[in-house]
Amino acid sequence: xxxxxxxxxxxxxxxxxxxxxxxxxxxxxxxxxxxxxxxxxxxxxxxxxxxxxxxxxxxxxxxxxxxxxxxxxxxxxxxxxxxxxxxxxxxxxxxxxxxxxxxxxxxxxxxxxxxxxxxxxxxxxxxxxxxxxxxxxxxxxxxxxxxxxxxxxxxxxxxxxxxxxxxxxxxxxxxxxxxxxxxxxxxxxxxxxxxxxxxxxxxxxxxxxxxxxxxxxxxxxxxxxxxxxxxxxxxxxxxxxxxxxxxxxxxxxxxxxxxxxxxxxxxxxxxxxxxxxxxxxxxxxxxxxxxxxxxxxxxxxxxxxxxxxxxxxxxxxxxxxxxxxxxxxxxxxxxxxxxxxxxxxxxxxxxxxxxxxxxxxxxxxxxxxxxxxxxxxxxxxx
Ligand code: 0WD
Ligand code: CA
Numbered sequence: 150x151x152x153x154x155x156x157x158x159x160x161x162x163x164x165x166x167x168x169x170x171x172x173x174x175x176x177x178x179x180x181x182x183x184x185x186x187x188x189x190x191x192x193x194x195x196x197x198x199x200x201x202x203x204x205x206x207x208x209x210x211x212x213x214x215x216x217x218x219x220x221x222x223x224x225x226x227x228x229x230x231x232x233x234x235x236x237x238x239x240x241x242x243x244x245x246x247x248x249x250x251x252x253x254x255x256x257x258x259x260x261x262x263x264x265x266x267x268x269x270x271x272x273x274x275x276x277x278x279x280x281x282x283x284x285x286x287x288x289x290x291x292x293x294x295x296x297x298x299x300x301x302x303x304x305x306x307x308x309x310x311x312x313x314x315x316x317x318x319x320x321x322x323x324x325x326x327x328x329x330x331x332x333x334x335x336x337x338x339x340x341x342x343x344x345x346x347x348x349x350x351x352x353x354x355x356x357x358x359x360x361x362x363x364x365x366x367x368x369x370x371x372x373x374x375x376x377x378x379x380x381x382x383x384x385x386x387x388x389x390x391x392x393x394x395x396x397x398x399x400x401x402x403x404x405x406x407x408x409x410x411x412x413x414x415x416x417x418x419x420x421x422x423x424x425x426x427x428x429x430x431x432x433x434x435x436x437x438x439x440x441x442x443x444x445x446x447x448x449x450x451x452x453x454x455x456x457x458x459x460x461x462x463x464x465x466x467x468x469x470x471x472x473x474x475x476x477x478x479x480x481x482x483x484x485x486x487x488x489x490x491x492x493x494x495x496x497x498x499x500x501x502x503x504x505x506x507x508x509x510x511x512x513x514x515x516x517x518x519x520x521x522x523x524x525x526x527x528x529x530x531x
Contacts, residue, residue, distance in 0.1 A: 151502045152478060156266060160469030163462065166353035168416030170380050171247075171360070174235040176345040180220060182231040184238050193346045195319035195367040197384050197421065198332070204434050208317055208336065210310035210388065211429035217309055218341035225342070226290045227255045230515075232362050233522040235349060246281075246529055249358040250351065251476050254286040256363025256415050263410045263468040265492060265499070267403070267459050272494045276504070278487040278512050279480050281526045286475075287517050289489070306429060311388045312340045314423040314431070318386060319367045350380060350415055354469045357476045363415045380416030391424040391432050398451045406459050409442045471499070487512045 175183045175193035183189050232255070240246055261273050274289035300308075317335050320327050349362045366386040372379055387408055392401055412420055420437040437445070443461035452458060478501055479488055487509040492499045504512070512518065 151500055153498050153500045154471060154474050156269075156467075156497065156499060158470040158474070159463070159466035160355060160473060161466075162355060163465045163469060164355055165465070165469075166351075166358075168350040168352040168361075168380055168414070169377055170348050170350050170416070172235065172239050173346060173348050173365075174231065175347060176231075176343060178218075178341060178343050180224065180343050182228070182234070184235055189346070190372065192321075193344065194365075194372075195315075195321055195346075196323050197318060197367045197369050197386075198320045198324055198335075199318040199434060203317075204431060208431040209429060210313045210317075210423070210425050210431055211306050212336070213313065213340055214306055214309050216339050217312070218339055218343065220341075220343050223294070227257060227288055229255075229285075229287045229517055230519050232347075232349075233519050235347075235362075236360075237522060237525045239349075240525070240529065246526070247351075247360065249353075250283060250360045251353075251357045251481070252284045252286060252472070253360045254362075255288070256361045256411065258286055258288060259359070259361055259414050259468075260407065260411045261492075262471055263414065263464055264407055265471075266464055266467050267406060267457070269497055270494050272492055274489060274491040276487060276489055276508075276512055276517055277475070277479055278509070278517050279483055280513070280518055280523070281530070282481045284476065284479055284481060285517055286490075292491075307388075309340065310425055310429045311386075312342050314388045314425075315366055315386050316340045317431075318421070318423065318434075323371065348380065348383065348415060352414070352416070354472050357472050359472070361415065363411070365415070365417065369419050381418050383415075383417045383419075385412045385417050385420045386423070387420065388423045388425055391426050395451050398449070399455060402446055402449070402452060402459065405437070405442060405446065406461075406464075409439060409461070410464070412439045475501070484513065485509070487517075 172186050173189065175189040177183055183193065236247065258275055274292040275286050276289055277284055277286045316338050320332065345364050347362050348365045349360065351358065351360055353359050365383045367384050368382050369384045370382060373382060385408060389401060389404060392398060408420055418439050420439055422435045422437065423431050424433045424435070426432050446459060475490065480486070487504045489502050489504050
């Protein structure tokens with residue numbers, strides 16, 4: 150059985166549920182996942198701090214490249230097992246199964262779906278299994294690893310500069326709790342991409358409830374007293390090449406659209422871009438309000454005649470339609486089947502196909518669902 154879903158599908162409504170954080174978990178410098186929220190909210194969530202005078206001091210975002218503590222690519226995939234562990238712990242604390250959730254996934258997956266109408270050249274493959282009344286959706290990492298990657302040294306340095314920007318623009322604690330030397334030595338700190346703080350939120354579109362987990366870079370100001378409102382205080386940090394001529398604007402708008410989608414999905418309201426020159430020197434920093442990006446891009450005088458101009462409401466209506474389709478097509482309880490959702494840029498088609506017997510078995514025994522998670526859910530069923 151194979152079903153395809155037309156890319157021009159649009160839902161009538163744009164009813165989106167405001168994302169609300171349920172809890173968070175983190176990965177530490179040794180690559181271990183941490184689930185004690187009280188501890189990690191204090192230890193693993195950085196605070197934005199980049200005063201204007203330090204921007205003026207020509208920070209080198211390439212500095213320290215040879216000391217980069219980089220996680221091996223094959224270990225740096227979205228860890229569904231860790232997400233399921235965190236859900237078990239949350240449900241134990243709540244003493245019940247998580248309510249009103251139809252789909253459980255990572256934010257990166259949803260970003261790819263939401264941006265698809267304006268991102269037709271990038272293929273993807275996801276696996277989906279229905280279990281215990283919910284759909285579990287993960288990336289097919291093997292598909293991504295098959296893609297040819299010919300990153301040259303300069304591209305590696307540019308990637309590094311993104312992590313370096315995170316390191317120089319954040320403090321491990323609020324400013325008032327940091328020592329002078331912690332503040333002064335930000336630019337000397339060894340950069341790593343092991344440490345990650347992951348926010349897990351409940352959201353939804355139309356009738357479909359979604360639980361999504363996504364990486365968050367830092368807090369803008371402070372953690373509000375009502376921690377339910379924390380998402381609005383989070384920041385997405387990004388780096389990009391300085392924009393020097395109009396031709397680069399279209400490209401930057403594409404990136405900004407993706408960043409908007411990524412932030413919008415998880416309820417992040419501020420996006421901070423560090424612009425670097427060809428020598429990776431930080432030239433300027435710009436703060437964008439996520440909500441204002443659609444208007445900003447709509448009104449940008451430079452890009453008015455582009456026939457492929459991004460219309461945000463179109464993307465949201467597409468997202469509503471494709472999520473509803475996935476949710477309706479797949480049985481949430483049938484353990485004899487699993488599915489592959491794939492987008493092929495060659496034929497420009499999005500299709501849903503049942504996987505073979507062996508793949509289904511593997512997905513339900515460690516590749517997607519874990520024994521531990523299934524045992525937990527069986528336990529609370531009775
Ligand atoms: O290909 C990988 N290695 C990916 C890993 C792709 C996507 C996600 N992940 C991991 C993340 O590290 C995290 O543990 O999955 C988890 C959940 O992530 P998410 O929030 O759903 O992922 P997404 O929104 O796609 O990206 C968030 C961050 C990125 O930050 P920026 O500012 O670049 O958007 O995940 C990292 C990166 O730090 N990330 C990647 N790291 C290495 N290679 C990649 C990638 N291709 N894609 C995202
Ligand atoms: Ca980022």
